[in-house]
Amino acid sequence: MRQDSRLSRMLHVLIHMGRYDGAMTSEMIAGMLGANPVVIRRTPAGLRGEGYVVSVKGHGGGWRLSRPLGELTPLDIYRAVGEPSIFAVGPAYDVPGCQIEQTVNATLKDVFNEAEDLLRRRFADVTLADVAKGFPDLAGRYGKECAS
Numbered sequence: 001m002r003q004d005s006r007l008s009r010m011l012h013v014l015i016h017m018g019r020y021d022g023a024m025t026s027e028m029i030a031g032m033l034g035a036n037p038v039v040i041r042r043t044p045a046g047l048r049g050e051g052y053v054v055s056v057k058g059h060g061g062g063w064r065l066s067r068p069l070g071e072l073t074p075l076d077i078y079r080a081v082g083e084p085s086i087f088a089v090g091p092a093y094d095v096p097g098c099q100i101e102q103t104v105n106a107t108l109k110d111v112f113n114e115a116e117d118l119l120r121r122r123f124a125d126v127t128l129a130d131v132a133k134g135f136p137d138l139a140g141r142y143g144k145e146c147a148s
Contacts, residue, residue: 006081009033010047011074015132017053018069023062050080069132075123086116 016032017024030037044063047053054066065072078084090112091105 006043006084007074007078010043010077010081011128011131013044014047014052014065014072014077015069015128015135017063017065018128018132019135020064023056023060023064025062028062046080046082047077050076052076052080068129070127070129072128073124073126074128075120077128078120078123086119087112 013024013029013033016029026037026040029035030040033040044053044055048055051066052072053063056062056064091108092101093105095101
């Protein structure tokens with residue numbers, strides 16, 4: 001997965017997990033995301049380390065939430081996936097000795113830091129259950145509505 005899409009993909013997967021009755025296999029998740037199951041198997045590791053998901057062994061095994069969606073926020077997941085860069089735009093370091101570039105970079109750094117702080121606060125104010133409210137009941141479909 002691209003670093004810049006990990007947060008949105010994990011939110012997507014977690015909401016499906018929260019709405020699915022049982023454990024979701026890596027194959028099920030990969031089918032939803034159009035990804036390779038091997039990549040998917042590695043992805044929830046950080047979430048497991050934070051106690052957000054558990055792996056279930058054996059027949060019927062896979063991944064499931066260890067907390068309800070109402071207890072998870074995008075900020076939790078953002079932190080669990082390694083706090084990827086929020087903005088693709090950033091300071092340039094083409095001419096490090098140029099005072100104008102240094103001033104522009106310092107200003108942009110302050111602006112981006114303020115924007116990231118605001119976004120983190122908003123991430124903390126919404127739960128995954130809030131996001132999931134906008135979806136119809138899809139019990140038993142485990143993401144078929146997302147498959148291409």
